Amino acid sequence: MRMRRWVSGVCGAVVVAAGAAGPAGAVAAPEADLVFHGSAVMKGDQMEVRLTPGNNGPSAVEDASVLLRWSVPLAGVQRLPGGCARTDxxxxxxxxxxxxxxxAGQQIKVAVRLGKHPAEVTLEVAASWNGGVVDRDRTNDQLKVLVLGTGDAYAF
Known part of the structure; x- marks a missing residue:
């Protein structure tokens, strides 16, 4: 008899602890693995970035955004493609x-003018917003690429 009370007491504690972890029926955020592949070319003060976003799953992503950050300031006026905005x-x-x-998503092509004629630029490519999904593998959506001003394409 004592054994039964102890077992039922332990089972009751486990049920209470599990219920305290979150509201009943709560759904975990969907998971997806965003990835970016592309290339960057710099010649003089001109730089062109072409990238293709992708999703390794397991869930689809309704929409996301990618951040492109240069190690040098951009020129004052830029002609950016639709869906892109300068943030600083x-x-x-x-x-x-x-x-x-x-x-794979649609290829994104961004051509910018740099504020000066550097010999090299570091380009940072990163997921800026992921549509509310959880991405546990950030190694393929946070990249830094060294681009030399040779006119050669540097792949990432």
Whole structure:
């Protein structure tokens, strides 16, 4: 008899503890693994970045955005593609659109004028907003690329 009370007491404690972890019926945020691949070319004060966003899953992403940040300031006036906006003197953010599981999104092409003619620039590419999904693997959506002013394409 004593054994039964102890077992039922322990089981009751486990149920109470599990209920305290979160509201009943709470759904965890969906998971997705955003990834960015592309290239960057710099010649003089001109730089072109082409990137393709992707999603390794397991959930689809309704919309996301990618941040592009240069190690040098951009020139004052820029002609950015639709869906892109300058957020400060060195940063542009572009929307990716919907990203299906195991699919690639539309290529994003951003051409900018740099504020000076550097010999090299570090370009940072990172997920800026991920549509509310959890991304546990940040190694493929937070990148830094050294781009030399040779006119050669540097892949990432």
């Amino acid at each position: 003197e060195r940063t542009v953010v572009c929307e990716t659109g919907a990203l299906a599981v195991d699919g």
